[in-house]
Amino acid sequence: MGVLGQRFDGFVALQAVGTAGGIIVAWQSSRVQVTHSQVDVFSVTITLQLDGGEPWSLTTVYGPTQDPLKIEFLNELRAIRAGLVGPWAVTGDFNLILEAANKNNSILHRRMMGRFQRLLNDVELKEQNLVGRRYTWSNERQSPTLEKLDRWFCSVDWDEGHPDCLLQALSSSLSDHCAIMLSTNTSIEGFQEAVSAGWFSVEEHSNPFVDLSNRLRETAKVLTRWSPRRVGNLKEQILMANEVIFQLDRAMDRRVLNQDERWLRGQLKKKVLGLASLERTIAHQRSRIAWLQEGDANTAFFHSHASARRRKNHIFRLRRGNTLVTEPAEMCDTATEHFVELLGTPGVREHAISLQNLDLPPIDATELELPFRKRKSGK
Known part of the structure; x- marks a missing residue:
């Protein structure tokens, strides 16, 4: 299995x-x-x-x-x-x-x-x-x-x-x-809940047109945040590739595909295989479960373990003296005070170094921003 x-x-x-x-x-x-x-x-x-x-x-x-x-x-x-x-x-x-x-x-x-x-x-x-x-x-x-x-x-x-x-x-x-x-x-799992959360998150306005605009705007924001969690960039690429293949399949029902279309369809089929394998591998690495085979198709299992790890790493409370702090703002202040006391505060610098005044020869580093290309290396 x-x-x-x-x-x-x-x-x-x-x-x-x-x-x-x-x-x-x-x-x-x-x-x-x-x-x-x-x-x-x-x-x-x-x-x-x-x-x-x-x-x-x-x-x-x-x-x-x-x-x-x-x-x-x-x-x-x-x-x-x-x-x-x-x-x-x-x-x-x-x-x-x-x-x-x-x-x-x-x-x-x-x-x-x-x-x-x-x-x-x-x-x-x-x-x-x-x-x-x-x-x-x-x-x-x-x-x-x-x-x-x-x-x-x-x-x-x-x-x-x-x-x-x-x-x-x-x-x-x-x-x-x-x-x-x-x-x-x-129905899509979680979609109705996301729409409901966005629609009812705003206060009712006396002007019905303003009220409708506010609700639509907030619902759009909630769906924008919900969509990446539901789909994700890699899944989106797989869905897009499958959709293009599907449209080419539909076109093939009516006519003969030209050479470019056949080439694109073949390349996308290879791409889907590679992306599906990459999705499973990323989910495997992200979950840090080393005792399962890499080829296991059940990515939901890995995602559940990764989510559990995030919950485990989440800080729910901090101790300030003999008091437990749970509010996010108070926790932020407590953490800041602790590290300021631990590391100290920056002092006033009497001297500074300006590299521009050293008359160093200019170096053209634009090549570092170019995309990587495959190159043949000789011995």
Whole structure:
């Protein structure tokens, strides 16, 4: 579980064959209770209960590429549905398309498309609308073949139990597939609290326009302070790189990327890998936890330890004689008095040295401010 981090303490996996076919379904036991798991040839199924809600089943698939195996794959899904009771969702890489619009050329396997459509009708599954992309896979060539292979299907009762869910396409920064993310709660943690704190931090003004202006101004200040703590500069760079990749992916849905765009997309994919590795390494060093592997993806663990260290280093009170001082201003005065007594106060200097009057030869130091460049050194 080193890839996912320490928070994900439960998982079920289907072993890969070479570089294809592998599936891993992982969860946090503190939030998700898994009561049943099943590993088949092309899928992994679990029955789960999230935060005390209604139990439902999730099947994650990796569809085969050969036609005979695709028929076996569809029969496997039909058999899984027959053995389940209650809400059901199916997601993953199906390696199948439903209709001609799911591919950017006219090379279609219509018979297999018909089999896929009949399966969905038989097991009564509906598709969640994907926001952001028309296709989810590319063969990464100059004139690419694009297909919608990654999907989320669900039963009617699952859909009724999750009315606010949102299925989004993410950037294809790490694969030839774009990841898809289903959110059942679209709010950003801490955002509402930050807005509320800023909005109600000002006193009410008799003029409603002035009152509105003051509240908006203070809310903007609070959000400005909140955003770096929530996102951070490094995460912001990763988000920006992923957003550019995502926009290029969307452009590739409609047209062929030119040479510069393909170059930029390739460079950004490499950049995301490097920045993600750097983020984990910085979090590791900042936490000073030496007994965990550097590759652990659970940066939240390191940040929690770093925050604990900051709290430990924070000065909550100082002693002045027999009195404890806790107010920040009084603590500042107490510390100043202590070090003034310890170090003394600066006296009046009778003499001073002026380097300008020494007639020293001028030195051009502007080169010291230039950025570093790679240079070849000879022996």
